[in-house]
Amino acid sequence: AQTVTQSQPEMSVQEAETVTLSCTYDTSESDYYLFWYKQPPSRQMILVIRQEAYKQQNATENRFSVNFQKAAKSFSLKISDSQLGDAAMYFCAYRSVSSNTGKLIFGQGTTLQVKP
Amino acid sequence: DGGITQSPKYLFRKEGQNVTLSCEQNLNHDAMYWYRQDPGQGLRLIYYSQIVNDFQKGDIAEGYSVSREKKESFPLTVTSAQKNPTAFYLCASSPFVNSYEQYFGPGTRLTVT
Numbered sequence: 265a266q267t268v269t270q271s272q273p274e275m276s277v278q279e280a281e282t283v284t285l286s287c288t289y290d291t292s293e294s295d296y297y298l299f300w301y302k303q304p305p306s307r308q309m310i311l312v313i314r315q316e317a318y319k320q321q322n323a324t325e326n327r328f329s330v331n332f333q334k335a336a337k338s339f340s341l342k343i344s345d346s347q348l349g350d351a352a353m354y355f356c357a358y359r360s361v362s363s364n365t366g367k368l369i370f371g372q373g374t375t376l377q378v379k380p
Numbered sequence: 381d382g383g384i385t386q387s388p389k390y391l392f393r394k395e396g397q398n399v400t401l402s403c404e405q406n407l408n409h410d411a412m413y414w415y416r417q418d419p420g421q422g423l424r425l426i427y428y429s430q431i432v433n434d435f436q437k438g439d440i441a442e443g444y445s446v447s448r449e450k451k452e453s454f455p456l457t458v459t460s461a462q463k464n465p466t467a468f469y470l471c472a473s474s475p476f477v478n479s480y481e482q483y484f485g486p487g488t489r490l491t492v493t
Contacts (some may be wrong), residue, residue, distance in 0.1 A: 365428055
């Protein structure tokens, strides 16, 4: 069974600085998707970024980028130029391409604090 | 506006009562999901539905039931058999079950005392 682990329950960053959130996963599959979701205090889950496992190039969305290391089964999220609005809980998630359920498997989450 | 609505935002019930959480989407999505979120844990899948009149159990279906009589609606009933029902419940949808992206509703916080 696939698992996702986020080993940092809490992180903090100074406004305008860069922070990296860690995520590791375990799977025997070769084709899958990885995601980072943001859950602000409103608790609405928002997709931040997506990575397809077959793509070697790391995904980037404005200030958000990932470091995808397939062999190491690592998928970290880098937030550049951190803003106060980035304060939230961040979840790493895995989805099998071959899954007939569409199920997302989530890590435990990392709470990010942004200090002004 | 297109999206997913969940109501109510906060729900309080006495132990032993069944309670139904609403989830409606106007995105014309085929697939819908229910997740449960507990403190310090990620979301866990309760039930999912690929199409109208069909639904399947997820990882933690015990004590829950669902129906999918209409494409836009996927209500979740938390029964008295659910041992620890207090949690935050999130509904999600995707265009079809193999879509890589799921869109989430705002969630319902259920407190059972």
